[in-house]
Amino acid sequence: MAWVLKYDWRPVEFWRRLRWSDECSIERGKGAPSSGYIVGGVNLPLLNTPCALANCASTPAGEALEIWAIIQTKAFKGKPQMFWAAFGFGIRSDLVIMEGDQDAKRRGITAKVYLEVLAEHLPTILEHDIIFMQDNAPIHKAHKVTGFFFRRWG
Structure with a gap:
């Protein structure tokens, strides 16, 4: 929030240039021991609560997630x-x-693993x-990751 307040004076064109990414870890059965969800018609069996990322990615652009699009299901721990x-x-x-790194x-x-995701999906x-904005998660600050950004976008 401090970053947003620091730059809130910037014109709309500045804000339209921003791209954010984030990761979301979901543990089946954690928080709601007997239920999960199908979100927006997409079966996400590991979900036990709707995740902002799932909401963002499973609904058509410009449309809000409708309450009828969330179907409660039985969840199992994993x-x-x-x-x-x-x-x-x-x-x-x-x-x-x-997917986890098998090595x-x-x-x-x-x-x-993070670099594989970035290489495939950032160009889109x-x-x-x-x-491009990221939070300060340790994986974002790894030498391999910072090197990736410097090599591609200097």
């Missing part, structure tokens, strides 16, 4: 699943399921003169 998505003014990426000790999401939302 391992967490990570999702990634990006959005900006009038544009959004697909909702991407991030990593705990088989979690690593810089290698980035064009000339776009500002």
Whole structure:
């Protein structure tokens, strides 16, 4: 919020140039032990509550998620699943399921996995003169990731 307040004086054209991305980890059965959801007609069996990323990616552009589009289902406990998505003014990426790194000790999401997602999906939302925003998650600050951005966009 501090960043937004710092730049709130900027013209609309500045804000239209921004693209944001984020990850969302969802653990089946956590928080609502007996239920999950199907969101916007898309079966997301790992969801136990609607996620902002799922809402963004599963509804047609410019349309709000209708309450009738959420169907409660029975959920079972399992391992967490990570999702990634990006959005900006009038544009959004697909909702991407991030698979764990099979070469990593705990088989979690690593810089290698994150770079694969960025390489495949960033070109769909980035064009000339776009500002790409991320939060300060440790994976975003990994040397491999920062190097990726410097090599591509200097």
